[in-house]
Amino acid sequence: MLIFLLLLTTAGHGDAQRFNGLQKDDSCSCKVNSSVWAFPTVRFEGVQQLVEECGESLKQLQAQVMLSTEMIPKILATFNNLTARLEPYQYLNNLGLYTPLQLRQLAQELTELEKDIASVHNLKPSHQTQELTNEISKVRKKVDRMHLSNTFNMKTVKEKLRTLKNGVETCRTIPEKFISKQGVCSQRIMSNISTPVSQKISPFGKSYVSGSWGRQAKKSTDDEEVIEDFYWVQPLVSSNRLGNVVRRYKTYDDFMASRNQEDVSVAPSYSHANAIQGSGTVVYGNAVFFNCYMSTELCRYDLQTKATRRLNIPDLGANNQFPYCYYNCKDWTDVDFAVDETGLWVIYTTLGNHGNLMLSRLDSQAFNVTHTWTTRLFKKSVTNAFMVCGVLYATRYVDRFREEVFYAFDTATGQDDNTLALPLEKIEGGVASLTYNPIDRQLYMYNEGYLLSYKAIF
Numbered sequence: 001m002l003i004f005l006l007l008l009t010t011a012g013h014g015d016a017q018r019f020n021g022l023q024k025d026d027s028c029s030c031k032v033n034s035s036v037w038a039f040p041t042v043r044f045e046g047v048q049q050l051v052e053e054c055g056e057s058l059k060q061l062q063a064q065v066m067l068s069t070e071m072i073p074k075i076l077a078t079f080n081n082l083t084a085r086l087e088p089y090q091y092l093n094n095l096g097l098y099t100p101l102q103l104r105q106l107a108q109e110l111t112e113l114e115k116d117i118a119s120v121h122n123l124k125p126s127h128q129t130q131e132l133t134n135e136i137s138k139v140r141k142k143v144d145r146m147h148l149s150n151t152f153n154m155k156t157v158k159e160k161l162r163t164l165k166n167g168v169e170t171c172r173t174i175p176e177k178f179i180s181k182q183g184v185c186s187q188r189i190m191s192n193i194s195t196p197v198s199q200k201i202s203p204f205g206k207s208y209v210s211g212s213w214g215r216q217a218k219k220s221t222d223d224e225e226v227i228e229d230f231y232w233v234q235p236l237v238s239s240n241r242l243g244n245v246v247r248r249y250k251t252y253d254d255f256m257a258s259r260n261q262e263d264v265s266v267a268p269s270y271s272h273a274n275a276i277q278g279s280g281t282v283v284y285g286n287a288v289f290f291n292c293y294m295s296t297e298l299c300r301y302d303l304q305t306k307a308t309r310r311l312n313i314p315d316l317g318a319n320n321q322f323p324y325c326y327y328n329c330k331d332w333t334d335v336d337f338a339v340d341e342t343g344l345w346v347i348y349t350t351l352g353n354h355g356n357l358m359l360s361r362l363d364s365q366a367f368n369v370t371h372t373w374t375t376r377l378f379k380k381s382v383t384n385a386f387m388v389c390g391v392l393y394a395t396r397y398v399d400r401f402r403e404e405v406f407y408a409f410d411t412a413t414g415q416d417d418n419t420l421a422l423p424l425e426k427i428e429g430g431v432a433s434l435t436y437n438p439i440d441r442q443l444y445m446y447n448e449g450y451l452l453s454y455k456a457i458f
């Protein structure tokens with residue numbers, strides 16, 4: 001027979017509790033009334049909870065510290081990135097060009113646009129012109145309110161006007177094939193660009209780091225005079241700025257072998273008033289198009305009649321005022337001619353447009369401007385630009401061996417997209433010229449002293 005004494009010493013009271021065991025068969029059992037368990041569990045649990053909570057808040061604190069030590073550099077990096085990307089615009093600020101224009105000037109622009117839209121609508125009414133009419137009346141109401149309240153967001157209204165203006169340009173009696181979504185241009189945006197299909201050092205030598213080259217870009221049609229097919233190279237001299245010679249090769253083989261060339265002088269010397277300035281030259285049909293020496297005028301040299309015609313573009317950013325820049329500025333790239341399936345173009349900017357890229361369509365025979373679009377892309381933030389199927393493309397510098405087409409502006413819709421990433425391989429850093437030829441659907445790049453061509457892929 002066993003009797004157990006169970007002694008329990010409790011923390012709080014120091015009391016001992018005694019239990020009597022009971023014999024049952026061959027075993028002994030005792031019942032313990034749990035309420036005698038005087039250990040202050042609640043208190044203990046309370047303290048434990050406090051400790052845990054404290055641990056929790058310590059954890060939170062630690063997380064906060066970690067977050068800020070990790071996040072602050074990230075935020076700083078973003079900030080620096082933004083600062084870097086805004087750098088080009090600082091230039092405008094410094095020049096005082098970006099101060100909001102006077103409301104009066106805005107109202108003038110609006111009045112002109114209203115007239116334009118009305119005339120387009122009367123001439124060729126369509127759903128689109130109706131929409132433009134509605135939009136412009138909305139803007140008019142806004143501007144009238146601005147006059148009254150004297151508080152306004154000039155930038156928003158300017159942007160609205162820009163969009164409307166582009167809409168008018170697209171509506172204005174453009175040949176059907178221009179906006180056509182059929183044929184070779186059914187796929188509006190290029191999907192890729194091949195690796196270089198030909199590479200050659202300039203026939204003038206590697207030291208000619210600026211200039212332009214390509215292939216005569218106008219298709220012969222039955223009703224027009226026959227236009228010869230030829231390759232051409234235009235090197236710049238005098239600090240890579242001026243030129244008067246266009247070298248021609250009748251065949252690709254002659255061009256590649258640098259033989260059987262013919263040198264054409266578009267002016268008696270490179271410092272003549274009709275000489276070439278900058279690397280924006282193209283040959284379209286029987287004429288060479290370029291920025292005339294030291295001027296805001298465009299030149300058209302006729303290869304058959306040997307006559308030069310000039311066209312003034314008011315307010316044109318010229319004489320190295322607005323070259324292509326992005327990473328390093330490529331001097332004397334203010335005026336850049338382009339050709340595509342729809343005709344002849346010129347890419348440039350004006351002071352009035354704050355240095356943003358502008359695009360004009362030219363009548364190559366009459367040599368006048370027929371349409372003008374305005375983009376939001378700062379010219380100094382791109383390395384070059386060209387046209388394909390009525391779409392303006394712009395490139396940026398990735399590194400010495402790579403360029404990237406990152407921007408497209410569709411003249412048929414007025415929409416732009418700056419999320420493209422079409423790679424372009426190159427041999428050297430600088431891109432003096434980049435133009436498209438709609439006949440062979442190739443891009444031609446003057447890359448320092450190297451002449452490269454690529455296939456456009458749709």
Ligand SMILES: *[C@@H]1O[C@H](CO)[C@@H](O)[C@H](O)[C@H]1NC(C)=O
Pocket residue numbers: 033034035036
């Ligand atoms: C346990 O002990 C308490 C007082 O010590 C008493 O009130 C309660 O009735 C007891 N319970 C049992 C099951 O014996």
Ligand SMILES: *[C@@H]1O[C@H](CO)[C@@H](O)[C@H](O)[C@H]1NC(C)=O
Pocket residue numbers: 081084
């Ligand atoms: C800035 O950010 C953009 C987009 O996030 C990125 O593509 C680019 O490489 C960054 N530039 C720099 C200088 O960090």
Ligand SMILES: *[C@@H]1O[C@H](CO)[C@@H](O)[C@H](O)[C@H]1NC(C)=O
Pocket residue numbers: 192193194195423425
């Ligand atoms: C685009 O072309 C490049 C060659 O320039 C090639 O390496 C790449 O794979 C192509 N990308 C696609 C998506 O086809």
Ligand SMILES: *[C@@H]1O[C@H](CO)[C@@H](O)[C@H](O)[C@H]1NC(C)=O
Pocket residue numbers: 363366367368369370
């Ligand atoms: C361009 O010139 C042609 C021929 O002289 C003329 O018919 C046309 O109206 C002109 N266009 C513009 C926009 O001045």
